[in-house]
Amino acid sequence: MTDLAMPIYKKAENPTDISDKRIERGWNGKIRTAPHSKSNTAIKALMFSLVVITVYAFLTFDYKEIDFADAIMATLQNIKTVFLEPRLTRDTVLGMLYQLFVTFCLGILATIFGAIFAFFCSLFCARNISSPIIGGIIKSFIALIRAIPTVLWVLIFAVSAGLGSVAAVIGLTFHSFAYLTKMYSEAIEEVDEGTIEALRAMGANFWQIVFQAIVPSTITYLVAWTFMRFEINFTNAVAMGAAAGAGGIGFHLFMAGNFYFDLHEMGFLTYVVVIAVIVLESVSTKIKEKVK
Amino acid sequence: MNKAMNQAFRKRKITYTLAFLVVLALYLISAYITEFDLQTGIKAFPEAAKWMSERLIPDAKAWERLPKILDKLFETALLSVAVTVTAGIGAFMFSLLGSKTTGFRGIINQLVRMTAAFFRNVPDVVWAMVLMFSFGQNILTGYFALFFTTFGLLTRSFIETIDEVSASCVEALNATGANFIQIVFQGIIPSAMTGIITWILYMIETNIRSSTLIGILTATGIGYLFDMYYKRIEFGSAGLVVMAIVVLVIVIETISIQIRKVIK
Amino acid sequence: MPILEFKNVSKTYDNETKALNDVSFSIEEGEFVSIIGPSGAGKSTLLRCINRLVDASSGEIVFDGQDVTQMKNKELRKVRTKTGMIFQHYNLVDRLSVIENVLHGTLGKKSTFSGMIGHYTEEEKLRAFEILESLGLADQAYKRCDELSGGQKQRVGIARAIMQQPKLILCDEPIASLDPKSSKIIMDHLADINENQKITCIVNLHQVDVAMKYSERIIGVSDGKIVYDGTPEGLDQKTIHKIYQSKTSDLITDIGGEAHE
Numbered sequence: 001m002t003d004l005a006m007p008i009y010k011k012a013e014n015p016t017d018i019s020d021k022r023i024e025r026g027w028n029g030k031i032r033t034a035p036h037s038k039s040n041t042a043i044k045a046l047m048f049s050l051v052v053i054t055v056y057a058f059l060t061f062d063y064k065e066i067d068f069a070d071a072i073m074a075t076l077q078n079i080k081t082v083f084l085e086p087r088l089t090r091d092t093v094l095g096m097l098y099q100l101f102v103t104f105c106l107g108i109l110a111t112i113f114g115a116i117f118a119f120f121c122s123l124f125c126a127r128n129i130s131s132p133i134i135g136g137i138i139k140s141f142i143a144l145i146r147a148i149p150t151v152l153w154v155l156i157f158a159v160s161a162g163l164g165s166v167a168a169v170i171g172l173t174f175h176s177f178a179y180l181t182k183m184y185s186e187a188i189e190e191v192d193e194g195t196i197e198a199l200r201a202m203g204a205n206f207w208q209i210v211f212q213a214i215v216p217s218t219i220t221y222l223v224a225w226t227f228m229r230f231e232i233n234f235t236n237a238v239a240m241g242a243a244a245g246a247g248g249i250g251f252h253l254f255m256a257g258n259f260y261f262d263l264h265e266m267g268f269l270t271y272v273v274v275i276a277v278i279v280l281e282s283v284s285t286k287i288k289e290k291v292k
Numbered sequence: 293m294n295k296a297m298n299q300a301f302r303k304r305k306i307t308y309t310l311a312f313l314v315v316l317a318l319y320l321i322s323a324y325i326t327e328f329d330l331q332t333g334i335k336a337f338p339e340a341a342k343w344m345s346e347r348l349i350p351d352a353k354a355w356e357r358l359p360k361i362l363d364k365l366f367e368t369a370l371l372s373v374a375v376t377v378t379a380g381i382g383a384f385m386f387s388l389l390g391s392k393t394t395g396f397r398g399i400i401n402q403l404v405r406m407t408a409a410f411f412r413n414v415p416d417v418v419w420a421m422v423l424m425f426s427f428g429q430n431i432l433t434g435y436f437a438l439f440f441t442t443f444g445l446l447t448r449s450f451i452e453t454i455d456e457v458s459a460s461c462v463e464a465l466n467a468t469g470a471n472f473i474q475i476v477f478q479g480i481i482p483s484a485m486t487g488i489i490t491w492i493l494y495m496i497e498t499n500i501r502s503s504t505l506i507g508i509l510t511a512t513g514i515g516y517l518f519d520m521y522y523k524r525i526e527f528g529s530a531g532l533v534v535m536a537i538v539v540l541v542i543v544i545e546t547i548s549i550q551i552r553k554v555i556k
Numbered sequence: 557m558p559i560l561e562f563k564n565v566s567k568t569y570d571n572e573t574k575a576l577n578d579v580s581f582s583i584e585e586g587e588f589v590s591i592i593g594p595s596g597a598g599k600s601t602l603l604r605c606i607n608r609l610v611d612a613s614s615g616e617i618v619f620d621g622q623d624v625t626q627m628k629n630k631e632l633r634k635v636r637t638k639t640g641m642i643f644q645h646y647n648l649v650d651r652l653s654v655i656e657n658v659l660h661g662t663l664g665k666k667s668t669f670s671g672m673i674g675h676y677t678e679e680e681k682l683r684a685f686e687i688l689e690s691l692g693l694a695d696q697a698y699k700r701c702d703e704l705s706g707g708q709k710q711r712v713g714i715a716r717a718i719m720q721q722p723k724l725i726l727c728d729e730p731i732a733s734l735d736p737k738s739s740k741i742i743m744d745h746l747a748d749i750n751e752n753q754k755i756t757c758i759v760n761l762h763q764v765d766v767a768m769k770y771s772e773r774i775i776g777v778s779d780g781k782i783v784y785d786g787t788p789e790g791l792d793q794k795t796i797h798k799i800y801q802s803k804t805s806d807l808i809t810d811i812g813g814e815a816h817e
Contacts, residue, residue, distance in 0.1 A: 022694050023685060031681040033674065035653030035700040042554045043485055050492070054377040057370035061431050074426035075436075082422055105322035112319055147541040149501040151508060151515075152534055155522060156348075160339035165326040170333055211308065212301060235415065242417040243508050247326065250417070254509075257421035270418050277413040464647035464713075467607055468720055469636035469664025474671035478660060482651045 078263060086267030090260065096249065100272055103241060103248030107234040109169045114176025114233075115226050121177070122184035123210060128193065135185075142178045150175050150236055154244040168246030172236055176229050183229075187221035188214055224291045231280045238273055249273060348531035357529050364514045365536045367431070369544070371513065372499035375435055379442040380492050386443075387450035388476060393459045395472075404447070411444030416502060420509045433510045438499050446491060453487035454480055486555050493548035500541055557621065558582035559724060559756055560606065565615030567601050567780075575601040576612070577780040585723075588750045588757045590767035593777035594800050599760040602777065603726045606758075607639045608632055620723060637664035640717025640755075644729035646709040648716075650702040654693060657701055657712050658684040661719025687715045691745060707738025714745055718753075725749065727759040731766070743770050764796055 154171030241250020390404030419437040507515020521530040604610035731739035776784030
């Protein structure tokens with residue numbers, strides 16, 4: 001490619017030759033315009049496969065002769081009850097706020113434990129201060145943890161610890177740990193090599209480097225990621241309360257829905273959860289903006 | 293040299309002590325409220341490890357059930373893809389109305405964002421229970437429960453992606469006199485495609501995990517299979533279900549990593 | 557009759573900053589006009605008011621005999637097909653090919669459907685190739701735009717604008733992100749288009765000497781007001797000082813100016 005400016009439209013008398021080799025033609029003889037790009041082809045192939053899989057899925061699902069129209073109508077009716085006629089029938093508002101707080105605390109505990117383990121693990125995961133072999137081992141371990149859904153972790157621990165807050169917190173901790181280790185180690189990898197070098201030259205040991213160089217220079221990121229995980233843990237804690245009897249507002253939601261069949265109360269509790277999550281979400285969006 | 297270092301270290305010590313105390317207080321309050329017992333928790337680890345290695349190992353009976361488990365596993369994978377693709381198509385159209393780039397402003401924008409926030413934040417367990425009443429133990433219960441949450445999440449993500457990557461080319465296409473539909477197909481879709489696909493792959497993965505939870509609640513799919521074996525204390529079979537899920541998630545994760553590498 | 561006329565145009569943004577304050581001027585067909593001024597002076601707003609990427613708050617902007625400020629959607633798009641625009645950050649669709657980006661210049665004149673699926677006639681494609689050839693880019697036609705250098709991307713931007721067969725080309729800081737060598741190529745091309753195709757060019761610049769070298773007329777903008785309108789020769793140090801509200805010695809006066817790349 002020459003970078004010389006060619007005078008424009010000097011060439012006008014000599015329009016691009018139709019047989020110009022640079023002009024490529026498609027199967028129909030027309031000039032092609034699409035770029036030579038593997039990536040674009042891959043995207044098209046992927047989109048096509050996903051649509052095919054989706055169609056296949058809908059064709060093969062076992063619908064068990066359900067009356068679709070009836071079910072939809074009933075669903076709309078229920079949705080209306082839940083979202084438009086929410087009210088507390090069994091519990092007090094104060095009681096529910098307390099249950100919300102319990103769920104909140106479950107989230108906090110899982111976040112604290114996850115953060116502590118993740119912090120130490122991320123030190124051995126970050127490429128700039130650890131060996132790639134140890135990092136690789138930890139990463140595959142994390143992939144395994146992430147592959148098992150949180151609810152299964154909770155139920156696995158419920159066998160030995162019983163259903164309740166202990167199993168829930170431990171179960172929630174696994175994914176928090178996996179998530180935070182990834183985020184922390186990425187933050188640590190951003191630390192300037194020079195800072196670490198300087199401390200090493202002063203004779204500081206590993207832990208001094210960690211607490212005097214790495215933590216101070218990454219603390220905003222660490223705190224931000226931790227809070228964002230807390231937000232996720234809170235929603236997960238609601239779900240665990242429902243699915244694994246871990247207590248808090250999730251458990252009350254489950255009881256209202258599956259035990260008392262009280263859609264009004266379910267609606268009220270749903271709104272409590274939604275408002276709480278939206279508040280947390282807006283805080284974490286603000287944090288995200290600041291960190292970026 | 294060491295003196296200066298020590299002085300700097302001492303300053304930090306106070307900060308670290310304070311931070312430690314705050315975390316400790318948070319822990320104590322939370323543990324008290326939730327009746328969390330650290331000792332039980334610590335004891336649970338070796339017990340759970342022992343239990344997992346002894347009882348969660350698939351036995352002969354479990355292997356007999358493998359075809360059934362694989363059948364449900366396959367169904368779960370199909371469900372995740374179907375939910376994500378359909379919700380993704382809806383979310384894309386919806387996100388065009390919610391994005392500032394496309395030129396919709398004010399009320400429409402706010403309305404879309406609020407709707408997305410609503411769908412995203414109503415816990416999927418609530419959808420699952422509401423749908424349980426009308427659809428019963430049907431795959432559609434799982435489908436719709438996952439659909440709403442996925443729709444809300446993807447709408448937000450797509451809006452962010454579109455605003456981030458398409459703003460400049462949309463401006464240019466506007467300047468050429470192209471109309472809205474032309475801009476969407478010639479500008480927004482090509483430039484936001486990588487981001488959109490990354491989100492779709494991520495949601496397929498997430499939905500496989502979520503469908504386990506929904507399955508437990510609504511007695512459908514792979515989640516139900518696990519719950520049933522678990523409650524019948526047939527841990528060998530439950531273990532095989534867990535392994536099947538692990539393999540599925542890791543396979544899907546590996547595929548998406550490869551795809552993401554190619555489409556960059 | 558002038559091709560473009562600003563009559564007492566003002567623009568106030570939501571946060572009540574006045575970007576344009578009672579701006580009036582007119583430009584004849586075939587002119588090459590540079591608009592200079594510090595960043596934030598309102599140059600960009602001024603340019604975008606012409607094709608209504610930004611709506612003026614008050615005043616009249618007459619382009620090709622019509623007041624654009626009152627136009628509805630369809631009319632507006634028609635005006636936009638007659639004005640090409642070139643951007644500081646090129647604003648190409650990075651994942652599409654060079655030729656596809658050039659062909660985007662025809663979208664405004666196409667039916668919704670053929671524009672949507674990217675169906676172009678053979679004549680249009682050949683013309684796009686010709687334009688690329690004249691800009692020295694025909695070899696890159698099937699490359700994706702994100703594989704190009706900044707200077708090449710800007711030439712694709714120019715090609716897209718020419719593809720529109722516009723009466724007027726608006727250039728918003730076309731060389732602000734380019735190195736001096738690429739800047740010169742881009743400015744030479746613009747001058748060439750202006751001279752040989754008789755397309756009117758309005759170019760926002762913040763390099764005074766580039767403006768002086770290439771344009772026959774310079775408009776100096778400061779704080780949303782026109783503080784100079786005349787020939788490059790008439791632009792003395794004092795006026796430059798007034799436009800930039802700073803010591804002239806602080807100004808970068810190299811050709812090419814700030815090179816970000």
